[in-house]
Amino acid sequence: MPVSAAFLSLPPLVVAFPVIDPVAVSIGPLAIRWYALAYIAGLVGGWFYARRLVAASSLWGNVRRPTGADIDDMLLYVALGVILGGRIGYILFYSPGQYLEDPLSIFAVWQGGMAFHGGLAGAAIAMFLLARARGLLVLSLFDVAATVAPIGIFFGRIANFINGELWGRPAPDLPFAMVFPHGGPLPRHPSQLYEAFAEGLLLFILLAVVVRIVGFRRPGLVTGVFAVGYAVARSVCEFFREPDPQLGFLFGTQVSALEGGITMGMVLSLPLLIAGIWLIVRALSRQPSTQETVS
Incomplete structure (x- = not known):
């Protein structure tokens, strides 16, 4: 894999950002990018873990569980939902003007431009359609996907770091701040790594603990x-992440590296927070290990 040994010339106390070629493997005209490998690793890792989860009958009680074949099909449904939803979400939420001026650039996915919240919505719609077609419990299928989702998030944020994109806010006094190739001369928070840790690793552990204690007996x-x-x-990490340049802060302005206004990432996370609280209250108010109808 082509990895450049070049490092940026940085002042003391600043960690050098390793300039890594975004193309992981190149064979003639065929180029495989780290970003593509991150998607593949997330989907395959999630698929493998999901099959183990549905095979463990002790986690399900009397709740109908998906089969291994259902999980196999879910992999394809989710992949399409994430790609289409992520792209559409980015266009609608982050840069509608650009694509209105140049509609053909919508299809230039190799230039980047994916929104997590859009990908999440796309995946949810895809799984809903699969559950309806198979007569599965929609929430149970969502539960399996939610358990494995942090795997994909983790690899995706690592790919953001390798690409040197979605960097953090300026942090000149931070000992491990980095100067990103396209982020200007100021040392910045490596916010991609913060997100990989919080949205990926920590969330994965939290969900694994919940599954171990409660299982999937409360859809x-x-x-x-x-x-x-x-x-x-995501909302906490937004305090360290530089807002998208075409949007900036939606409300307020940045005062320091840890202060600032409201970003689009925070706004899109609010309905997710409300829906999550509602689902938790709903699940805990019902008896576990009961068979439910598709809804």
């Missing part, structure tokens, strides 16, 4: 915990 509970956990983690 919607794990989905609710994921929604609340992601919304909180």
